[in-house]
Amino acid sequence: MSSPLTSDAILAQLRGVKYPGYSRDIVSFGLVKDVQVDGTRVNVKIAITTADANIPKQIEENATAAIESIPGVSEATVHLDVSAPISKALQAEGGSLPQTKIEGVKHVIAVASGKGGVGKSTVAANLAVALRGEKNTSKVGLCDCDIYGPSVGLMFGTNERPTATEEGRIQPIRRYDLNLMSMGFLLEGDTPAILRGPMVTRYTQQFLRSVDWGDLDYLILDLPPGTGDIQLTIVQTVALSGAIIVTTPQEVALIDARKAASMFAKVNVPILGLVENMSYFICPNDGNRYAIFGTGGGEREAARLHVPLLAQVPLEMALRESCDTGRPLTVSDPASATSQSFRQIAEAIQRQCPV
Ligand SMILES: Nc1ncnc2c1ncn2[C@@H]1O[C@H](COP(=O)(O)OP(=O)(O)OP(=O)(O)O)[C@@H](O)[C@H]1O
Numbered sequence: 001m002s003s004p005l006t007s008d009a010i011l012a013q014l015r016g017v018k019y020p021g022y023s024r025d026i027v028s029f030g031l032v033k034d035v036q037v038d039g040t041r042v043n044v045k046i047a048i049t050t051a052d053a054n055i056p057k058q059i060e061e062n063a064t065a066a067i068e069s070i071p072g073v074s075e076a077t078v079h080l081d082v083s084a085p086i087s088k089a090l091q092a093e094g095g096s097l098p099q100t101k102i103e104g105v106k107h108v109i110a111v112a113s114g115k116g117g118v119g120k121s122t123v124a125a126n127l128a129v130a131l132r133g134e135k136n137t138s139k140v141g142l143c144d145c146d147i148y149g150p151s152v153g154l155m156f157g158t159n160e161r162p163t164a165t166e167e168g169r170i171q172p173i174r175r176y177d178l179n180l181m182s183m184g185f186l187l188e189g190d191t192p193a194i195l196r197g198p199m200v201t202r203y204t205q206q207f208l209r210s211v212d213w214g215d216l217d218y219l220i221l222d223l224p225p226g227t228g229d230i231q232l233t234i235v236q237t238v239a240l241s242g243a244i245i246v247t248t249p250q251e252v253a254l255i256d257a258r259k260a261a262s263m264f265a266k267v268n269v270p271i272l273g274l275v276e277n278m279s280y281f282i283c284p285n286d287g288n289r290y291a292i293f294g295t296g297g298g299e300r301e302a303a304r305l306h307v308p309l310l311a312q313v314p315l316e317m318a319l320r321e322s323c324d325t326g327r328p329l330t331v332s333d334p335a336s337a338t339s340q341s342f343r344q345i346a347e348a349i350q351r352q353c354p355v
């Protein structure tokens with residue numbers, strides 16, 4: 001005789017249903033909104049945001065099959081509430097701006113955050129290496145778009161300066177088989193301090209198109225924090241395939257992450273997912289896990305924005321050291337669990353932006 005059915009038992013079973021194309025399940029993505037058990041009958045509500053009609057169909061089939069496989073269930077009804085992504089909804093209202101492609105580049109992906117210092121550059125650098133792949137399967141470029149505090153030189157251990165051809169095409173720096181550029185490379189000394197508003201906009205527009213990126217599968221743009229002139233110029237004038245938002249689990253960072261997300265939504269740029277950085281700390285002395293900036297923030301925010309939580313990157317000494325010594329962790333220790341979390345982000349991008 002089987003025990004009475006509970007909504008917890010149903011939820012536990014639904015944790016085995018993966019979101020199509022992801023290794024994560026529909027419960028941890030926060031998509032299951034309601035579970036009702038009526039004797040041997042089960043009703044489940046699932047809300048998803050997607051423009052792909054196959055996804056709701058697959059989730060419905062898999063969730064129904066999963067529930068019906070529980071002993072004692074006579075009937076499972078899965079109700080799906082499907083809505084279009086915010087960007088698509090805006091497009092329908094005619095809110096789009098002309099955004100042009102960068103020549104030779106298949107996908108331009110922005111790494112953004114609302115709050116400063118949450119680890120955008122760390123994520124962008126390691127993500128670029130992870131996307132390139134250990135056998136150089138993809139051609140990847142990384143551009144540090146912070147003219148006030150460029151960090152790509154430090155993170156990749158180079159103070160080489162880019163050169164330009166006679167026609168004025170700027171040649172990126174090659175490091176670890178990546179094409180690297182920094183918007184700050186050409187502005188040395190005191191120049192950045194005097195660049196304001198329209199000048200920043202003009203410089204940004206000109207810069208991105210003057211670089212000879214070569215044929216790239218992915219170009220990662222490491223944006224400055226917030227929603228200033230550089231970020232607005234980029235999101236309004238470059239055809240971005242998508243954006244990744246980096247946050248820490250802290251409420252202040254999450255509120256700012258939301259602002260960054262709405263900047264992309266306004267210009268129809270899809271958010272490919274959220275990365276929660278400094279998620280936890282494993283103490284080397286006692287092996288315990290400490291949630292220094294709290295827990296669950298990234299997961300809640302991802303569910304709120306209806307985007308996947310792509311990875312939870314720990315606060316780790318080796319990651320900080322690798323950035324400061326010019327060898328990203330994905331280069332110096334590709335087998336580490338943290339490098340694996342960057343590969344997880346890369347895989348999600350490759351699935352959403354195939355080349
Ligand atoms: N998970 C982590 N573990 C340890 N240190 C980290 C981690 N993420 C980032 N850091 C360190 O925190 C500092 C800030 O990170 P980073 O420069 O990547 O942030 P950012 O968001 O790009 O900052 P900014 O807003 O100034 O551009 C750096 O010293 C970096 O090495």
Ligand SMILES: [Mg+2]
Pocket residue numbers: 120121122146151222223224
């Ligand atoms: Mg940065």
